[in-house]
Amino acid sequence: MQRVLLTGAAGSIGTFLRRELAGVYPELILADVQPITDLGPGETFLPLDITDGDAFTRACAGVDGILHFAGQAGENTWEDIRAKNIDGVYNLFEAARIQGVKRVCFATSNHAVGYYRRGARINTEMKVLPDSRYGVSKAFGEAIGAMYAMKHGVGVFMMRIGNVSETPVDRRRLSIWISPRDMAQLCRIGLEHPEIKYEIVFGVSDNDRTFYDNSNAYRLGYKPQDCSEDYAADVLAADPLRNPDDPAEIFQGGAFITAR
Template identity: 55%
Template sequence: MKRVLLTGASGAIGTRLRVLLQPIYPELVLSDIRQPADLHSNETFVAADLTDMAAVEAICSGIDGIVHLGGHSVEGPWETILNANIIGCYNLFEAARRQGVKRIVFASSNHVMGFHPRKTRIGVEAVPKPDSRYGLSKLFGEGLGALYAHKHGIGVLSIRIGNVGDQPVDERRLAIWLKPEDLVQLIRIGLEKPDLVYEVVYGMSDNRRAWWDNARALELGYRPAGRSEDFAAAALEAQKKLPKDEIGDYFQGGSPFCSEEFDGDFAALKKLS
């Protein structure tokens, strides 16, 4: 990979990745709907709205690989999710196809699987149970990646990202924490591993309390350096200060993704799980 495009470069994760990816991919191109406030003179930024196919095709021109973080990163109204995460995601994959892009790393989310209970350990083959319109849009993106990988020959890695940060800050994040440098390692697998067609992995570090079986990522060469258990004492102490949420605390997606707008039969769901 010589010329790599990073969408969503102004977001929280994108801001971290700008620093970490630049030494690896010197021809890194940054894109978002707004320019980062701290853009450096050695960084290349091109503004683009993902709903504008012409603009998306322009930023994909001459690109070898894409790290697609762009879109709406939390739950939102249907119109917001539809435009940013579904139409925008389709435009990105289709523009990549038209411009001959070889690889795409798609930032999926743990919220694709959010309604699995925390007591259940799941692998990538488990049935998706999105916990929100946001999670549903990420499931769409995974399906889109599979289509463009198998039908159009673009190598695609979908990473179901847990929570990216310097350390896990509560009990839930002890299970799903992802050290930024470990995310970079997964991205490099997606962009560089020979013969990759389509893969789904969980974006988590070495978390002893994990709910996910990340065996496939390990088979692909992933060796996480972060250990969430190193921060367990502080995270569990912080957990004591958080309000209880019967639904959010039961399911992997947590609060507010699982509990907000919930009007289902919680007792019945618990029996099923």
């Protein structure tokens, strides 16, 4: 992997990934609608609006792998979700196909499967149960990625991310947290593993309270370094149990369940 395109590079996860992947790839192209000026060695900034398909295709010229993190990162109007997470994602896979990009690593979400109950332990073979318009757009991303993998031979790595932060921030996120360095490790597997055609993994650290059977990630060599339990006592003390009859407490998707 010589040349990697990171979309959404100015965002929360993009910023973590720049830190964690510094020096790993000779050329890291940072694409976003927001400017980035603090460039490190090997980094270049490329202004890109992913809703512009021709611009996305030009951005992928000579690119070996894409880390796709640009888009709408939570619930919003359908117009906004459709522009960034439906049309923008179609543009992503078309650009990859046209330019012969070998790998696309895609930031899908726990919200594609947010309507499983918290007591369930789910795996990547189970049906999608999106909890929001946002979750539906992530299920779309997983589906269109599968089509481009099967029909056009693009290697596609779907990371169903829980929540990326330095430390887990509340009770629910003890179950779905992923540290920045574990997130970067998953991205490296997605870009570098020699055998990926189409895979779905959960983007979570090694959490005792996990909602997920992440054996597909482990099969591909994922060895998470972090565990939310190290922070559990402090998190639980600051986040007492809420109303157990609240749908946001019953289902894995949390507040996305009750968002309208």
